[in-house]
Amino acid sequence: MKSAFEAAEQYFAEAASVLDLSSSMRTLLMTPEREIKVQVPVKLDNGEIATFVGYRMQHNSARGPMKGGLRYHHEVNADEVLALASLMTWKTAVVDIPFGGAKGGISVNTKELSIDELERLTRRFVDELHDLFGPDKDIPAPDMGTNAQTMAWIMNQYEKFHGFSPACVTGKPVELYGAEGREEATGRGVGALTLATLRRCRRPIEASTIAIQGFGNVGTFTAAYLEKAGTRIVAISDVSGGVLNRSGIDVSAALDWVRSAGSLTGFSGGERISNDEILALDVDVLIPAALGGVLTHENAKDVRAKMIVEAANGPVTPEADAIFRQREIPVLPDILANAGGVTVSYFEWVQNQQYFRWDLRRVREELEKSLTRGFDRVWATAEEKKVPLRTAAYLLAIGRVGRAEILGGI
Numbered sequence: 001m002k003s004a005f006e007a008a009e010q011y012f013a014e015a016a017s018v019l020d021l022s023s024s025m026r027t028l029l030m031t032p033e034r035e036i037k038v039q040v041p042v043k044l045d046n047g048e049i050a051t052f053v054g055y056r057m058q059h060n061s062a063r064g065p066m067k068g069g070l071r072y073h074h075e076v077n078a079d080e081v082l083a084l085a086s087l088m089t090w091k092t093a094v095v096d097i098p099f100g101g102a103k104g105g106i107s108v109n110t111k112e113l114s115i116d117e118l119e120r121l122t123r124r125f126v127d128e129l130h131d132l133f134g135p136d137k138d139i140p141a142p143d144m145g146t147n148a149q150t151m152a153w154i155m156n157q158y159e160k161f162h163g164f165s166p167a168c169v170t171g172k173p174v175e176l177y178g179a180e181g182r183e184e185a186t187g188r189g190v191g192a193l194t195l196a197t198l199r200r201c202r203r204p205i206e207a208s209t210i211a212i213q214g215f216g217n218v219g220t221f222t223a224a225y226l227e228k229a230g231t232r233i234v235a236i237s238d239v240s241g242g243v244l245n246r247s248g249i250d251v252s253a254a255l256d257w258v259r260s261a262g263s264l265t266g267f268s269g270g271e272r273i274s275n276d277e278i279l280a281l282d283v284d285v286l287i288p289a290a291l292g293g294v295l296t297h298e299n300a301k302d303v304r305a306k307m308i309v310e311a312a313n314g315p316v317t318p319e320a321d322a323i324f325r326q327r328e329i330p331v332l333p334d335i336l337a338n339a340g341g342v343t344v345s346y347f348e349w350v351q352n353q354q355y356f357r358w359d360l361r362r363v364r365e366e367l368e369k370s371l372t373r374g375f376d377r378v379w380a381t382a383e384e385k386k387v388p389l390r391t392a393a394y395l396l397a398i399g400r401v402g403r404a405e406i407l408g409g410i
């Protein structure tokens with residue numbers, strides 16, 4: 001199986017050849033601007049010192065300050081963070097927000113650390129990197145394993161060196177310069193674009209069945225949005241496994257359960273299924289909303305969904321993608337499908353720069369407008385060039401970043 005970065009390179013290369021991009025431009029666009037790996041030592045509550053490894057990969061800044069999340073997960077490694085950083089470059093370009101792409105991560109199992117240890121870890125990471133961060137340089141945000149609290153620590157630590165600068169990080173708590181609607185934004189965007197895809201495929205929304213793998217920040221807001229829109233959420237899952245209910249899962253009951261029990265284990269709203277089984281259900285839409293690389297050459301042939309919406313980053317390997325193309329199962333690519341998060345991050349950054357707060361209605365309206373515009377452009381490009389949606393999204397993104405490189409010069 002290809003590594004995460006090799007997979008990202010392959011998707012890039014497919015679009016680059018449709019564009020007939022020169023090899024020098026290909027090299028310029030795929031070579032990261034800066035790759036950073038730092039030691040992050042933390043004094044544990046028991047007095048011992050634990051040493052972690054942290055990364056920040058700054059992929060491209062041709063279109064603006066670099067932007068992307070910070071992931072805390074035990075499987076984080078340099079290759080994966082680099083792949084995710086390049087996805088951010090294309091993601092900000094597809095939805096045309098004035099940012100480049102970056103991504104960070106720390107290889108850590110957050111369940112093994114106390115809240116105080118996590119705070120010290122985050123502050124120490126900022127100590128190492130604060131000179132490379134900044135509202136006009138590189139702006140972190142939440143990703144797997146991090147949340148608004150993590151972003152508040154980042155802002156506070158950054159400000160110890162640089163003074164008041166709320167725009168140095170996004171996804172902050174609403175009480176501390178965060179934007180209304182940022183937390184729900186990725187899931188809401190996935191939900192809205194799933195409806196848009198169903199409409200384009202001429203499938204009635206009311207009768208549509210949905211399976212969502214992953215019940216974290218993205219999966220929960222996606223499920224709630226789609227349930228409200230009238231689709232039937234027939235299966236959900238988290239690391240502990242999944243639940244199937246053909247007549248529809250009660251999403252708010254599942255959320256309440258997970259809030260009190262910590263996972264879906266023991267939730268009685270349906271029959272238990274495994275994380276592998278959820279990927280093979282006969283549904284209209286399959287939404288992988290957890291880890292990357294879950295749909296592979298091994299299980300792609302078992303997929304019975306009519307379409308796939310990539311809520312996670314990189315959930316479909318290039319081998320699986322080729323199988324879906326051959327089987328004519330449309331895949332709405334991550335760089336468009338989950339761009340709602342970074343779009344509202346952009347709105348948060350704008351509000352911070354202006355010391356002005358938008359209300360939730362305005363955030364939602366602007367989000368919908370921005371994603372719909374991106375979706376329509378991608379769909380039209382796919383039809384015009386007769387290429388899959390992913391290639392179309394990359395065509396638009398690479399075109400924009402490439403033009404910025406040429407106009408700006410070196």
Ligand code: GLU
Nearest residue numbers: 068069141143341342345
């Ligand atoms: N981590 C999110 C992503 O992968 C959001 C990034 C951001 O808001 O900067 O798109």
